[in-house]
Amino acid sequence: AQSVSQHNHHVILSEAASLELGCNYSYGGTVNLFWYVQYPGQHLQLLLKYFSGDPLVKGIKGFEAEFIKSKFSFNLRKPSVQWSDTAEYFCAVLTGGGNKLTFGTGTQLKVEL
Amino acid sequence: DAGITQSPRHKVTETGTPVTLRCHQTENHRYMYWYRQDPGHGLRLIHYSYGVKDTDKGEVSDGYSVSRSKTEDFLLTLESATSSQTSVYFCATRTNSGYNEQFFGPGTRLTVL
Numbered sequence: 001a002q003s004v005s006q007h008n009h010h011v012i013l014s015e016a017a018s019l020e021l022g023c024n025y026s027y028g029g030t031v032n033l034f035w036y037v038q039y040p041g042q043h044l045q046l047l048l049k050y051f052s053g054d055p056l057v058k059g060i061k062g063f064e065a066e067f068i069k070s071k072f073s074f075n076l077r078k079p080s081v082q083w084s085d086t087a088e089y090f091c092a093v094l095t096g097g098g099n100k101l102t103f104g105t106g107t108q109l110k111v112e113l
Numbered sequence: 114d115a116g117i118t119q120s121p122r123h124k125v126t127e128t129g130t131p132v133t134l135r136c137h138q139t140e141n142h143r144y145m146y147w148y149r150q151d152p153g154h155g156l157r158l159i160h161y162s163y164g165v166k167d168t169d170k171g172e173v174s175d176g177y178s179v180s181r182s183k184t185e186d187f188l189l190t191l192e193s194a195t196s197s198q199t200s201v202y203f204c205a206t207r208t209n210s211g212y213n214e215q216f217f218g219p220g221t222r223l224t225v226l
Binding site: 006034099105 | 144146153154155156157158161163171203205207213214215216217218219220
């Protein structure tokens, strides 16, 4: 079965620091990948998605992710984080013939002033 | 947002009682999903629907049933609630296009005492 691993469970950064959150998936075929963000007390919102084409995907709020097929990875990056980026971040891969999302366990990011 | 509402938003119930959570969408999306979110587990799929009266199990379906009698409504029922079902439940819908993006509702926090 497909799975998604997020190795960083908790990350604490100072404002203006650079961010990279790891995401690895296990699936050998064509993959569609997503990053979702959940701000405190809110529902999940889509940050960015990869379906095909340019492996460097740009999303909202200055986030980007790079799909590296050889490493089965889809890491999330942001050059300079802000206090408002404090949230939980979830990586997900499309499975079940395109009908279902399998989520990683999430990374809790705290940005300190 | 895809016009997804969930009711109730909060519920406290006792072990052994039946509970029904409702998800309502206004976008005429064909696919609807129920997830539960627990610390350290991310989001896990309970059941999903690919059309009226068409449903299928997810990875944590035991103890849960669903029904979809109308496109806009997807009900999740806990026939006899247990403390292990204390969780935050999210409904999601998927667009009918080929991009497979899922949109999430605001969540229902359920506590089973």
